[in-house]
Amino acid sequence: MITALLLFWPALAALLVLLIKGQGAKKVAFIAALVEFALSLFALSSFDTQSGAMQHSLNLPWIESGIGFSVGMDGISLLMVLLTTFLVPLIVLSSYKHEYKNPNVFYALILFMQTGLIGVFVAMDAFLFYFMWEVALIPIYFIAAVWGGTDRIRITFKFFVYTIFGSLFMLAAFVYLYLQTPGTHSSDVNAFYQLTLSSESQSWIFWFLFIAFAIKMPVFPFHTWQPDTYTESPAQATMLLSGIMLKMGIYGVLRWLLPVVPYGVSQWDELVLILAIIGIVYASIIAIRQRDLKRLIAYSSIAHVGLIAAGIFTLNEQGLQGGVIQMLSHGINVVGLFFIIDIIFSRTNTREITSLGGITQNAKGLSIFFMILLLGSVALPLTNGFVGEFLLLSGVFQYNAWFGGVAGLTIILGAVYMLRMFQGVMFGTKSELTEHFTDLTFYEKAVLIPLVVMVFWIGLFPNTFLDISEPAVNNLLSIINR
Incomplete structure (x- = not known):
């Protein structure tokens, strides 16, 4: 249950922040981010550090045909959640000297993005992972495009195209893996781990997944979007991109690439x-x-x-x-x-x-x-x-x-x-x-x-x-x- 609360609290707080006009939005966003950090510490306090299994798990039916709302945390996931919830309050606080136009929208987008980031780190279903991957992209696109530098539109469009391009490769690989699972099919991560695929299939799936994750990290030669995006984005967007969002790609390699193929x-x-x-x-x-x-x-x-x-x-x-x-x-x-x-x-x-x-x-x-x-x-x-x-x-x-x-x-x-x-x-x-x-x-x-x-x-x-x-x-x- 704590995992679901970690996932949905920032989204609920973002909706509240949207209703607040003026500079009060940043204070509410900061308090909401601190509450999220406290929730992550509570999850840590009840976490068995001797076990490598998933903990704080929740698995509910979501879409028919074996796609579920499956979330949980092992030690790797927990550290990424802790990093996210630790940094977001500081990123919000770092903006206190800035007077952004439409601050309620700005801070709501940060909190919405936190939901996507947490979702990526706790998703145990391939399509939920993909959904949260895209959820994290949309807020940062608007933060960079609306509050960025003079060349922000061109740069953020390039960033968006790069990421969507990689995401489509990942989606294609997930669909193929889902169809290879026996019976009624499943997109659960453990079902993917148990697949027995030919070396040829694993080879092309590797590249489909690797390209998606390498763009997000980014790894040479998939890095060309990064310097311009970091430079033109407002400081808080740059912190979110560099401090947390690029970890999505590394985490994706650990969770969905290495053990699956x-x-x-x-x-x-x-x-x-x-x-x-x-x-x-x-x-x-x-x-x-x-x-x-x-x-x-x-x-x-x-x-x-x-x-x-x-x-x-x-x-x-x-x-x-x-x-x-x-x-x-x-x-x-x-x-x-x-x-x-x-x-x-x-x-x-x-x-x-x-x-x-x-x-x-x-x-x-x-x-x-x-x-x-x-x-x-x-x-x-x-x-x-x-x-x-x-x-x-x-x-x-x-x-x-x-x-x-x-x-x-x-x-x-x-x-x-x-x-x-x-x-x-x-x-x-x-x-x-x-x-x-x-x-x-x-x-x-x-x-x-x-x-x-x-x-x-x-x-x-x-x-x-x-x-x-x-x-x-x-x-x-x-x-x-x-």
């Missing part, structure tokens, strides 16, 4: 690793050349996701566990970095690194938070990024030492572009735009403090989260290797 994966895993590693190096080099702060972090996100994808497709415990923990760490770090960029832009009206400088002289607090999140992003030991990258690289090295060596360049290249960015923005001589730069406000600290706490919590006590996902990861590996 294991022979298809074994045919193409090496090619996927090559694409992912190319993406790591390519995106890192492009990030080094960026002068726009948002685009730099956008490309860094492609590099980080490339490493996650490479680790997952090694099909060993270290790679899978590293992928899960890095999804949490990346979500926290990237939301914090995009928020800091939004703070800088709100005070200077620019994101150009060459137009900034000397900010640390006036903003010691911002400098500290910025540096902590940056060090988490470059995987400094004792921060959250180190745990995930160590496990991921360990998994890739086990798969192929040469692949591991090239993928390990992410540590060096990441340090180059992130530290150069920090040096150009925060150190040096003040510019005209940063001469009167002010330090953090109360609301800005309220957003950044929880993020920094999580940077150190995951870095110092990673087993808090790894113990939750480990039984589910082992269960997943047993299904893949059956």
